[in-house]
Amino acid sequence: xxxKRIAAVLTAAAVVLASATAITGTTVDAQAAPTSQAAAxxxxxxxxxxxxxxxxxxQISGSSSAPTFNSLAGQGxxxxxxxxxxxxxxxxYLAIFSGKTxxxxxxxxxxxxxxxxxxxxxxAAGKTFKGYSESMPSDGYTGCSSGEYRRKHNGWVNFTNVPxxxxxxxxxxxxxxxxxxxxxxxxxxxxxxxxxxxxxxxTGDTWLKNNLTAYATWAKTxxxxxxxxxxxxxxxxxxxxxxxxxxxxxxxxTFSNQINHYNVLSTVESSYGxxxxxxxxxxxxxWN
Numbered sequence: 421x422x423x424k425r426i427a428a429v430l431t432a433a434a435v436v437l438a439s440a441t442a443i444t445g446t447t448v449d450a451q452a453a454p455t456s457q458a459a460a461x462x463x464x465x466x467x468x469x470x471x472x473x474x475x476x477x478x479q480i481s482g483s484s485s486a487p488t489f490n491s492l493a494g495q496g497x498x499x500x501x502x503x504x505x506x507x508x509x510x511x512x513y514l515a516i517f518s519g520k521t522x523x524x525x526x527x528x529x530x531x532x533x534x535x536x537x538x539x540x541x542x543x544a545a546g547k548t549f550k551g552y553s554e555s556m557p558s559d560g561y562t563g564c565s566s567g568e569y570r571r572k573h574n575g576w577v578n579f580t581n582v583p584x585x586x587x588x589x590x591x592x593x594x595x596x597x598x599x600x601x602x603x604x605x606x607x608x609x610x611x612x613x614x615x616x617x618x619x620x621x622x623t624g625d626t627w628l629k630n631n632l633t634a635y636a637t638w639a640k641t642x643x644x645x646x647x648x649x650x651x652x653x654x655x656x657x658x659x660x661x662x663x664x665x666x667x668x669x670x671x672x673x674t675f676s677n678q679i680n681h682y683n684v685l686s687t688v689e690s691s692y693g694x695x696x697x698x699x700x701x702x703x704x705x706x707w708n
Contacts, residue, residue, distance in 0.1 A: 487625060496672060
């Protein structure tokens with residue numbers, strides 16, 4: 421119990437530090453030369469955020485089992501000091517979507533909320549939001565589980581002010597010929613195997629290659645962005661995770677400023693002039 425309390429304190433300290441720190445620090449790697457000048461977050465035509473599961477930064481960064489993760493990160497901004505908010509999975513999905521964990525401390529289901537969230541913000545601003553969940557049995561599904569699908573990894577279904585029409589199967593995610601039809605912001609959740617919760621890093625890497633590398637390439641020339649991140653690490657006290665931005669206006673390099681899910685949310689909100697649901701700063705040092 422003492423070890424668990426220490427781990428919880430260390431995780432909370434990392435989250436507070438990441439949220440409160442000005443997002444301007446930069447580390448230049450041997451093959452990139454990002455500038456340190458902060459810039460406003462660009463207004464993107466499309467942002468796609470994909471969330472993987474339960475692996476630490478050290479299990480992905482530089483790993484021979486994760487060539488696609490590392491290749492994509494090498495084409496954009498890789499964050500060497502990104503952190504999940506807490507453990508276990510579910511509160512992290514709520515944090516990155518609504519700016520708070522909603523008091524959830526486990527993976528329980530179902531939950532229902534009516535407060536503000538990224539989806540409701542976008543819709544109120546005349547923008548569009550859709551969440552795409554792999555292996556979900558039907559559009560608008562509200563069940564807790566089905567096959568390899570888990571509602572605990574679907575933050576938007578919990579909110580009454582996000583319409584059922586925004587809760588979609590991943591099988592209807594636009595093909596490469598139709599990326600222009602994507603909503604303003606999309607959240608993508610692979611199933612329990614492809615998100616690496618139940619299967620290997622190699623499985624998740626292959627899924628990323630087959631499903632989102634084409635979008636990453638398209639995004640660079642179509643004013644769009646791909647965000648790759650993880651919900652949490654593999655249970656370590658620091659909750660250190662892999663996160664990368666790939667797309668238009670993005671500097672290429674490794675950035676050492678501490679960030680977490682709240683900073684990522686604030687960055688997406690800033691792109692569209694939305695009020696921040698969390699006080700965490702947006703990320704400003706990675707843009708051209």
